[in-house]
C-alpha cells in the first residue's frame with residue numbers, strides 16, 4: 029500500500045536489533061524540534077528501506093535498511109532519543 | 116533459516132527471459148515511495164544543472180518539452196527485486212541537456228522535489244544512457260511515478276532513476292545520495308547485483 | 315501479561331495454524347500456536363513472514379485480537395484481493411501448516427488495565443482487531459473502566475466479531491458499542507448510512523473534558539480523518555493514539 033503507517037510498525041524490525049522497544053522512546057526532530065514518541069512518526073514502508081518522517085515537518089528522522097545479515101540505521105534527523113528503561 | 120510456506124509464490128510471474136540475478140518479473144508497476152508524493156505544477160517546475168564551478172543552467176517546463184525528445188523502450192530493475200520488461204517512455208536525452216555545460220566533474224548528485232537525492236558517475240548519464248522522462252505509456256507521467264518528470268537511467272537499479280527530478284549537481288568527488296547513505300550501493304548495477312555497500 | 319516487555323532481541327518463531335474460521339465473507343479469524351509465547355498487552359501486533367520455495371520472502375504486520383491465552387495468538391485478517399500476503403493467509407494456509415511469526419511488538423498503541431481513564435475506541439474495518447483485544451482484556455481483568463467502542467463498517471455483513479460484540483455490549487458492564495454503517499445500514503436502523511463524522515464521534519465518544527484515552531485503528535485515510543476530528547474536538551493529541559494499517 030502506498031499510504032504511510034505509524035511508527036508502531038517499526039517495532040518488530042527495531043526489536044530484531046535492540047533489546048528494548050524503541051517505539052516508546054521519545055525522539056526530537058532535528059528539523060523542527062518536534063518531540064514525540066517514535067510510534068507517532070509517519071512510516072513509509074513501500075521503499076527499499078523503512079523511512080520514518082516527522083509528523084510535524086515531514087523531514088526524515090529515522091531510516092532502517094535491511095540486507096541479508098546486516099542492517100543500517102540512520103538517525104541523523106533525530107537530535108536524541110529518550111529511552112524508558114525498567115529499573 | 117526461514118521455513119518455506121508451501122504454496123506461497125507472492126505477486127510474481129516466472130520469467131521467459133533472462134533477468135538480472137535475484138530479480139522477479141512483474142506485470143504491474145509497483146509504486147515505491149519514501150515520503151509524501153510531491154505535486155509540482157508544470158508552470159512552477161524547473162530543472163537546473165549546476166557545475167562544480169557554480170554555473171547554473173536552468174530549463175522551464177516549456178523549454179524542456181520543446182527540446183528534441185526520444186521514445187525509449189527499456190527493461191527496468193528495482194532493487195526491491197521486481198523487474199518490468201519493455202516499459203515505454205518519452206523524454207529528453209541528458210546528452211542534449213548537458214551539451215553546452217562546461218565541466219570537469221566525474222560525478223553527479225541528482226536532486227528531486229521532496230528532498231530525495233541519488234548519486235552516480237557522470238559518464239552513466241551520457242551517451243544515450245539517461246533521459247529526463249515526462250511521458251510513460253503514451254500518457255503524461257503521473258505524480259505517483261515521478262511526474263511531471265523523472266530521471267530515467269535504466270541500466271542501473273531503478274532507485275537511481277529519481278522521481279520528481281529538479282536538478283543535477285555536477286561534482287568532482289562522489290557524494291552519496293538518500294539510499295546510498297543508508298547502505299545501498301554507490302553504483303547499483305543490477306547485472307552484478309550491486310544492491311548494498313560492498314556487494 | 316506484564317511479561318510482554320521481554321528482554322533480549324526478537325527472533326522469528328515457527329508457529330502453526332491451530333484454527334481458521336470465517337469472520338465475514340472477506341475476513342478470517344486465524345489462531346496460531348506459538349511455542350514459548352511470552353504473553354502480550356492488548357493493542358500489540360506481530361510480524362508474519364512468508365518465504366517461497368526459491369527464497370523470495372515478504373513480511374507483514376497483524377494486530378493481535380485475542381486476550382493472552384497461553385501459546386495461542388488470534389489474528390483477524392481482511393483479505394485484500396490483489397494482495398500478496400492476506401489472500402495466502404485467508405485462503406491457502408491450512409490448519410496445521412507452519413509459518414514464521416515474531417512478537418509481540420509495539421508498546422505505544424496499548425491499553426493497560428491499571429489505567430483508570432475512560433477509553434474511546436474507534437475502528438474502521440479490520441481495525442477492530444487490536445481494539446477487540448482491549449475489550450476482551452478489560453472483561454478478563456474485571457475492569458470497570460468505561461469503554462465506548464465506535465465501529466465503522468460498510469454494511470451489516472462486514473461486522474467482525476458481531477455476535478461477541480452484541481453479547482458483550484449486553485453483558486460487560488460499562489462497555490458501549492456503536493456500529494456506524496457507511497454504505498448500507500440494517501433494516502429498521504434509526505440512522506441512514508454515512509461516513510463517520512464530527513457529530514457521531516462527538517456523540518458516541520467520551521468528551522475531551524473527561525480526558526479519555528482514544529485509540530483509533532483502521533485504514534490510513536480513515537485513521538487520519540478520525541484522529542483529526544478528535545484533535546479538533548479539543549482532545550490532547552498525545553492521548554489520541556493511532557494504528558494505521560496502510
Ligand SMILES: Cc1cc2nc3c(=O)[nH]c(=O)nc-3n(C[C@H](O)[C@H](O)[C@H](O)COP(=O)(O)OP(=O)(O)OC[C@H]3O[C@@H](n4cnc5c(N)ncnc54)[C@H](O)[C@@H]3O)c2cc1C
Pocket residue numbers: 029030033034036037126143144145146359374375376377378389390391392393394396397398399400401440443444557558559560
Ligand atoms: C501495525 C499494523 C497492524 C496491522 N494489523 C492488521 C490486522 O489486524 N488485520 C489486517 O487485515 N491487516 C492489518 N494490517 C495490514 C497488513 O499488514 C497488510 O498491509 C494487509 O494484510 C495487506 O497485505 P497484502 O500483502 O495482502 O497486500 P499488499 O500485497 O501489500 O497489497 C496491498 C494493496 O497495495 C497494492 N500493492 C502493493 N504492492 C503492490 C505491487 N508491488 N504491485 C501492485 N500493487 C501493489 C495492492 O494492489 C493492494 O491493493 C496491519 C498493518 C500494520 C502496519
Ligand SMILES: [Zn+2]
Pocket residue numbers: 057058059060061062082083084085086087
Ligand atoms: Zn520535524
